[in-house]
Amino acid sequence: MQLAAIIVSLVLTVVGVALLARAIGQFVRYFKLGQPVPAGTRTDNPYQRSVTLVREFLGHTRMNRWGIVGFAHWFVAVGFLTLPPTIITAYGQLFEADWTLPVIGGFLPYELYIEFIAAMTTLGIITLMAIRLLNLPSRPGRKSRFAGSKMGQAYFVEYVILTIGLAIYVLRGLEGALHHVDHFEAAYFASYPLILAFKGLGLGTLQNLVYFTAMVKLGTTMIWMITVSLNTNMGVAWHRFLAFPNIWFKRNATGGTALGGLQPMTSGGKPIDFTDPGEDDVFGVSQVEQFSWKGLLDFSTCTECGRCQSQCPAWNTGKPLSPKLLIMSLRDHAHAKAPYLLAGGGKTMEGEEKASEEQLKDVPAAALAEAERPLIGTLEENGVIDPDVLWSCTTCGACVEQCPVDIEHVDHIVDMRRYQVMIESAFPSEAGTMLKNLEKKGNPWGWPRSSAWSGPRRSTSRSRSSAATSRTCPRSSTSTGSAAPEPWRTAPRRPPRPSPSCCTSRASSSRSWAATRSAPVTPPAAWATSRSSRSSAWRTSPR
Structure with a gap:
């Protein structure tokens, strides 16, 4: 024995x-294989990062919420x-x-x-x-x-x-x-x-x-x-090792969650200068290898515990997005594609293969097939992430707040969205009107630039509201230099009611007001003609 x-x-x-x-x-x-991150963003304050790691592990600060x-x-x-x-x-x-x-x-x-x-x-x-x-x-x-x-x-x-x-x-x-x-x-x-x-x-x-x-x-x-x-894609086991570096390299050295303002768009580890972008700058993420090395570490660290999924408002209202399943899909795709990438494979912006046949001869067929999958695509296109999944995210950050190993879901979703909007012009139709208004009017509602921020405000005193608005809201000038009046300012006001002093007594005033209320209102002939002409024009116009 x-x-x-x-x-x-x-x-x-x-x-x-x-x-x-x-x-x-x-x-x-x-x-x-991942892209570099801006210098110092993940390694600043090593002492504080080490303290954060020990505190989160020994204190189980996320897990103990459950x-x-x-x-x-x-x-x-x-x-x-x-x-x-x-x-x-x-x-x-x-x-x-x-x-x-x-x-x-x-x-x-x-x-x-x-x-x-x-x-x-x-x-x-x-x-x-x-x-x-x-x-x-x-x-x-x-x-x-x-x-x-x-x-x-x-x-x-x-x-x-x-x-x-x-x-x-x-x-x-x-x-x-x-x-x-x-x-x-x-x-x-x-x-x-x-x-x-x-x-x-x-x-x-x-x-x-x-x-x-x-x-x-x-x-x-x-x-x-x-x-x-x-x-190596068995996150439920590998998180025992990878959680430690993933927490140490988290966005905030002090231990705060990776929420707040969005990270600047980077290419090759450097923020993109939109006033003079480089010819090789990549806007957003269209291939899994365009994620940063921290992103790839995030994917591999996922424990599949489902805490992000249980708190996601999109998932809980029947939407197709699950933060957990999204990270799992990216992880499995990245690991399956890794042999192809390690052999020197890759696609240019035009979709041409970077590697030669000699380089790819020993790559498994499964890895070559995985390399042909679009990162964002429908089921018919064999995409890794469905567009409906990508655009269901509200970027509320509940997933990031709940994740016990500090995965930064929102940053990865936003990076994929950036490429879809800026390069592919692919986004939900509901967003088209908003983006067009932002481009042409400078605001998402489509208000005229002259009155976008000077709309009427409710007040108990019309004169006080008008005076306050005229003092605080800027007016755009026309070509002659005069102020352009807003439509709501030039609309006719309702005529005031008769003063009680016009009546001989309170009783006569009441009878006069009652008679006025009961009398039929006959619109002017011009109004009737105009209304009938509009009605006939509407009925005879082609739909």
Whole structure:
């Protein structure tokens, strides 16, 4: 049993470490495909960025908004980072069943910490699994924040963590039995029931159980490592590593969310000078490689947790936009297209191929097919992002506010919109009138430039409103230099009512007013003629 456990564990370890090293190299080359960012915008104030990273991780400042979910995830995340010493212990137990770490192996604080964190990590992952099962998309549909997530990958990661947590406790119980712990000790406060369960077993049986359990623990760990290394777009696993740099390189070093004013349009890492743009400047994003390296890092870091989706007003009102699904689509497209880009492939603005056939001869057919997909296009066009999805965003920032790993959804959506508007002139028809008014009138409502900001205001006193408006609102001059009157200023006013002083008494005044109200109103003949002529002209005109 011992020999088999050693062989299986070491073979899986060699394969897992080799594939992990290759995956890290792929990520480095992949992120280099992205465009540079303006100098200093992501690396300013390194100390404050490091403080922000520690605060967001240890405090779980975004996750803790979700109550029990944040509490359970905190223990799972801390366990993932601090339980690797148990992996070293498992390797030692393959060769010697009662082996412990030198120096700290019998140190009581360390033993207490391992018992506590392992227990809370196991309970935390069970809680998260129960929450996922209770919110399966098969029942609530769009209302589930997991709608569209890759559930198989999520279950794989969760069951791996559960298996490792249980293996740690079995090994702790076997260790206590081998060390003849015959009464309750603080160092084994959580695993003591297992010590009692193993107490009557023989030495050989205990040793074989140690070898087998250590092999299960190490084998599960390495199978997880092999799986995620072969699937670099598996965000539900890779966010455990990529979340740290993604938070460190966030827009605001002080920890603020990436909201507020839109970022300036850049090309090649430099803001575009619209007074004198360069010939090679790219306006917006039309290909996935035109995103910045931070954008590509954002896509790969997505955990598919669905918090952005659950808070999106577009998704919650039946629109096709889901921030989560948009980021996932960009991530999967970028990783599928990466082999083509790494071989030197790319398209010019005219759609011509940059690379030669010799460069692309070893590129997989799937990557070549992915390279032909338009970034923005309908289902019939095989587009990555549908135009209806792109233009459903209200840029409210709820997704950015909720994301636990600081993905900047709005910036990426705006970059794609910029290209669609400025280069393709492709935007919803509803926006056409607004953009035309902005271009010709200087305002989105189409008001004349002379009165765009001097419209009538409600007031209890017409004279006071008129006087205030004439003092504060500018008037445009005509060619002769005189002020152009606004139409509402020159409209005839309603004639005033007769003063009560015109009547001989209050009673006669009331009778006169009643007679006036009851008398039929006969319009002038010119009005009637004009009205009849307009009516006949309307009826006889072609529609």
